[in-house]
Every structure is written in structure tokens, then in C-alpha cells.
Amino acid sequence: MSIEQKPLFPSILLIIVSALLFCGLFLHFVQVLRDNLRYEIGITLRETVRQGVNTLHAVTEGQLRTLRFIAARVTDKALRDPEKTVAMLRSMQKLRDDKRMGFVLADGRVFTTDGETMRTASGLWRASLEGREQISDTIRDCPDGKPVNLYIVPMFQDNEPVGALFSVMPHDDFARHLVMTFWQDEGFSFLIKKDGSVVAPSRRVEAAGITNYIATLAALPQTGHELAARVQRALDEGETEFLHYRTTGNRYAYVMPVGINDWSLVSVLPAHMAEDRLRSVMVGTGMLGAVQILCILAFIWHINRVQHNASTRLWQQIYVDPLTDGCSYARFLMKASEQLTELPGRWALLSLDIDNFKLVNTILDQETGNATLRTLHDLLRDWADRPNELVARRTGDVFVALLPLTGRQQLEQRLDDLCSRILQTPVDENDSYRLVPSIGICLLPEYPLADTPLETYLDKSTLARKTVKGNHEQLYAFFDESMESIIRYRKSIENDMVSALAREEFEIYYQSKHAASDGRLVGAEALVRWQRNGVQVPPGDFIPEFERNGFIVNMDRYVFLRVCRQIRRWREDGLEPVPVSVNISRLHLYDPGFVERYMRMLDVAEDDRKLIQLEITESVLLENASLIKDTVSRLRAHGVTILIDDFGTGYSAMSMLKEVKVDGVKLDKSFLAGMGTPRTDTLLRSTISMCRSLDMEVTVEGVETAHEVAFLRSLGCDTLQGYYFSRPAPAAVFTAMLQEAQPHA
Structure with a gap:
């Protein structure tokens, strides 16, 4: 009996179909991978060029800013005594890398630190003498014919241009800030003008022979003229352009306008950086099972990339100082x-x-x-x-x-x-x-x-x-160890703070606030003093320590409740209270239950919420703007008045007032330090005017003289606070002041 043979055709067909399916999937995968790699390279090049543009702006702006500073100092002397001005410039030049410095006066006279003459007929000089700053293309220096670049800023007198200050920088010094290599030194950048000519060439061998980028592209076979036309259009219209072309090897390039003169920055990357990666993937995908493995690996790679990006962002937040970009x-x-x-x-x-x-x-x-x-x-x-x-x-x-x-x-x-x-x-x-x-x-x-x-x-x-x-x-x-007594003193404060609060050794003092218009008593600020063993501890000794160890939260609640009780006592005695402001530590603002807790304390005290004002320092606004904005909004929704204390001493200043709406600001006494000088008076006037235009009450602290009172009244300030009116006083003394200020029937 013979055994029936199964036909081979279906199996062969299944293998062929599977192979075709695998090949199709493989080719599709390779194409997708190639497209993704090309996209990533485009993103990388774009960011590389953007960084180069930012570097160029930083370098040129630094040079121009320095020249502006020098011009402001030497303009008057240059008009009176050019030779002495040249001597000043020589001493300044020793601190810089300039080949020479000098200036041109409106009558065409030129003075330089090395005595060399400069041609003044070019458009650069005319534009600068008309009041515009200029940076030249690479030109040949008159004395030795070496390539140089010029930075030129106008010199003003009575807001009119009377000359131009210039700095001649050797081209090599100029160019080293503008060209760079990247991606393991495979990529390189260089600077071109609108006609494609190179301003600052790359140090890379591949770019050493390029004098005109558009001409170089046009000389390429097949697509050269099309690429040159695309780049020329981008240069004419001030747009970016991403290129892929073949020269001695495949190349990717990105062109981006700089925004200075008609310059654009070009970054070039060899395509084999991407092709090598693609080839390694193709070798590893010889079987259908490899497709599944690669999918898993791609998924893992994606997860790792997400984690890496998250870690990078976290690293930036934790380990990089946001102000200096240095080590946190x-x-x-x-x-x-x-x-x-x-x-x-x-x-x-x-x-x-x-x-x-x-x-x-x-x-x-x-x-x-x-x-x-x-x-x-x-x-x-x-x-x-x-x-x-x-x-x-x-x-x-x-x-x-x-x-x-x-x-x-x-x-x-x-x-x-x-x-x-x-x-x-x-x-x-x-x-x-x-x-x-x-x-x-x-x-x-x-x-x-x-x-x-x-x-x-x-x-x-x-x-x-x-x-x-x-x-x-x-x-x-x-x-030295003698300073250890300070540490022991701080430790003793920390050891005593809890028991001192329980024994109510902390006393509330009130410093009055007065209307700028007529000196009426219109409010007060609650300040805390510590009577420790019969001796008053300066607030500067214990407040910073309480801030550091977190005990300030307990202290703030204590002060808040004592002020609420005092307001209620004034009413029981038949007095009309004035609003009292209480300082709130930044630690409260990070407590989710802070608003509700303080509102309950107000309800228990049965106080009018307009009589209790909360002061937060300006520096808090920088720490967490969204959180502070939300907390302040919730407090104001409950009818509580919010004041910004020490306004103008931090780094946020005016910019945060558009984000966080408050009822008033208290200008720090340092605003009065230079009163009487045009700069300080203008600063005070503009600050008060700006705050008033935003419907914020303006209080100035540290007022000590009648002259300061009169000046601040003339500026439209609302309230004043300082030793001119009263030093911080105990509750009994301030109650007497309040009683004297009551309106008479």
C-alpha cells in the first residue's frame, strides 16, 4: 500500500507569500526608518544652526554693548581733545583683542590707536554717522591687507550722532565664535552672505575650498542648479532651507538667516552618519522573527528616550541654576x-x-x-x-x-x-x-x-x-572657633522657641501707616518682638532662624491670632479699628490648607476681613508663579487684602505684577537711598505711577524726614510708614495713638 504524497505547491506558495510579506514589511520598515532618521537629522541640524545663531548674536551684542559703553564715556572728550581720547582708547584696547580702535568725526577726520588711516567713504561709516550700528563683512585691512571685521557704533551728543567709534578685529578672532563642529566633529558650520559668498569659513577640510556656497551647489551634477535656486530663494526671502545632496559623499545641510546684515548660517552633516545606522538595522532583520524583536526594541528605545528626556529636563531643573546657567x-x-x-x-x-x-x-x-x-x-x-x-x-x-x-x-x-x-x-x-x-x-x-x-x-x-x-x-x-559662639546662640534660640511661644514671650508691636496727603493714621503693620529673659531679642536674630527651621509657620499663626484679638478688643472699647497688615512666610503658600485655615481663624475672631491685610515678600513671586497666583486669587476672593512687601528688592520686579493681581505694594526704604538724584527720582515717580495705574495702593517704608514726606506726597503716594511718624510701638501705646486719631463727634 502506497502512502499518498501531499502536494508541495501550497507549502511553497505559503513560503513565497510569507517571504513577500516579510520583504514588504522589511522594505516598508526600512523606508520608515530612513524617513525618521532624515527627520531627526533635520531637527538636529535646525537646533545646531539655531544655537550657532544664538552664539553669533551673543558675541556681536557683547562687542557692540562694550563699544556703546566706551562711546558714551569718550564722546565729549573726543570732540574736545581727540588725541587724549586716542590715549584712553589705547589703554582700553589692552584689555581687548582688537587689532586697533578708533573713531570718526562728522567732519571726516579719523583717529586710530595705532595711527593707521581708515577709508571713510563706505556705506558702513555713513550709516554709523547717521546713528546706526554696523558690523562689516570680511574686508582687507589697509596697512597689511590682512582680513579683518569692523564693529562700529555711533557717538551721540544731545541725542544727535556726532561721530562713530569703531573696533577692528582680526578675522580669525571674529570667525572662531561663528564656526563650529558638531556630532563627533563630522559636521561643520560656516557663515554666508545673501549672494552665497562665505563670510566666515569652517575650519573643516571639507569646507576649506568653499568661497561661494551657491556656486558650489550649482556645480553639482544633476540637481545642482535646483539646489542652488532653492538656497538663493531662501536667502532672498530670509527663510530656512533643509537640503540633501551628493558631493564627495551624501550631505545634509540646513540654512538659517542670522538677522545680522544679510548673513545666514549653514550647517552640513555627512549622510553616512544616518546610513551607518540604517545598514546595521538591515543586517539584523534577516528573519521575520527579527521584525518582532525590533518592534520590541523600538518600543523599549522609545520608553528609554521618553525617560531620558524626562531625566534631562529634571537634571536641568535640579542641577542647572536658572539665572546663570551654571552649576546649581x-x-x-x-x-x-x-x-x-x-x-x-x-x-x-x-x-x-x-x-x-x-x-x-x-x-x-x-x-x-x-x-x-x-x-x-x-x-x-x-x-x-x-x-x-x-x-x-x-x-x-x-x-x-x-x-x-x-x-x-x-x-x-x-x-x-x-x-x-x-x-x-x-x-x-x-x-x-x-x-x-x-x-x-x-x-x-x-x-x-x-x-x-x-x-x-x-x-x-x-x-x-x-x-x-x-x-x-x-x-x-x-x-575660627571664636565664631562658634554665634552658632551656639542660634542653637539656643532654636531650643527656646517652642517654650517661648507657649509662655507668650513674643509681643506684638504696631508701626503706624499714615495718609501721604494729610498724615492721618490709616493703618498699621504688625511686627513681632521677643522678650527673652527680660531682654529683647532683635528680630534679625530669630526671624531668619525660624524661617530656616520652619517654626515661622507657628509664629505667623500666633501673630495673626493676636492681631485678630486686638482688633476685637478695640471694637469692644468703642474704638474704630484701622487695617493691620500681617507678614506671611513663603512656607504658608506651599500648604494646600493655608487659605481655609486662616479664613476659619478670621471667622472665629468675627473680624471684618478688610481689617486684616496679608503681606508677602516680592522674592516669593519667583519661586512658583502659578502656585502663588492661585493662592493670592483665592485669598482675594475671600475679601482679604494682599500687599507685596519689599517691592523692588528682588529679581521679579514689575514683570510679575501682570501675572499676580494684588491690592497694593510696599516700596522698600532703599528706594529713598538716592532721593534727590534724577535717576532715583525718575525711578520712584515711574514706579508709583505704574502701580497706581494698576489700581494698587502704594506705601513707602522707611520715611524719616519731612522732606521725604513732601516729595512722596507730590508723587501721589498713598500711605507712608517710618520713624518720621512713629517707631514700632507696643499695643498699649498704639491704642493711645488710635484713640487720639478717632474722629470727634
């Missing part, structure tokens, strides 16, 4: 702990800040303050550039540094150099404010973290810094 304080603590644990030797820990830095924001402006902090950070980073040296901004204008200790004498020499650099750092173009540092140093033992946390040493360096605060003769101090 959290990152500093982590790296410092690693180095102190792993690297042998002695170390020095520094704490640095600037005396009265808030005056930079108050007298000048917020932008100048922030720019000064960035300049300080860069200066410190350049100063502490040796191996294993760390620098970070701790908070505000406080910076910390960790340095390997080679010897105290060598460290003192470096500190002298640092102080000299800071003292010579200009803040504004008029040089109206001088930075004066205060530095504290803690020399660490050989094994510093064996039984002591790093924060303890930071506290010691901070204590040392505070001992020289305001002492312009001694700018730095080393911590």
Missing part, C-alpha cells in the same frame, strides 16, 4: 561631597556675596541686576578654573566655592586677586555702582565629612563672611 547649589553639594570623600588632601570652602546688592536692582534695574549676577558667576568660574574646583550660586547674590588647599598664603593671594577682579567689574555704562565683595572661608580638616555634614562647614564660611560685611577695608575672613 544642589549639584554643588553633591559634587563637593563626592570630592571631599574620594580625593585626599585639604580643602577650603568659600561663601561670597556683594554688599548691598539689592541697590543694583533698586537704583538701576532688574535686568542690570540679573546681568551682574551672571557676570559674577562667569568671573568666579574663570577664577576657579583649576582641577576639582567648584563654583555655584547658592541664593540671590550668594555664591559658594570649593578649592583644593595648597597653602594659606597661596589662597590669600588668590583671594586678593578675586577681590581685585570684582572691584574692577563695571555694573553699568556710567560706572555708578561699585561691587564690593564679602568673603568667608572655612578651612576643612583632612577628613571633613567623617562626622560633620557639609552644610555645617558652609554655615561656618557664612558666619565668617558676615564678620566682614560692610567692612570695605577687610573683604575676606577665615572662620
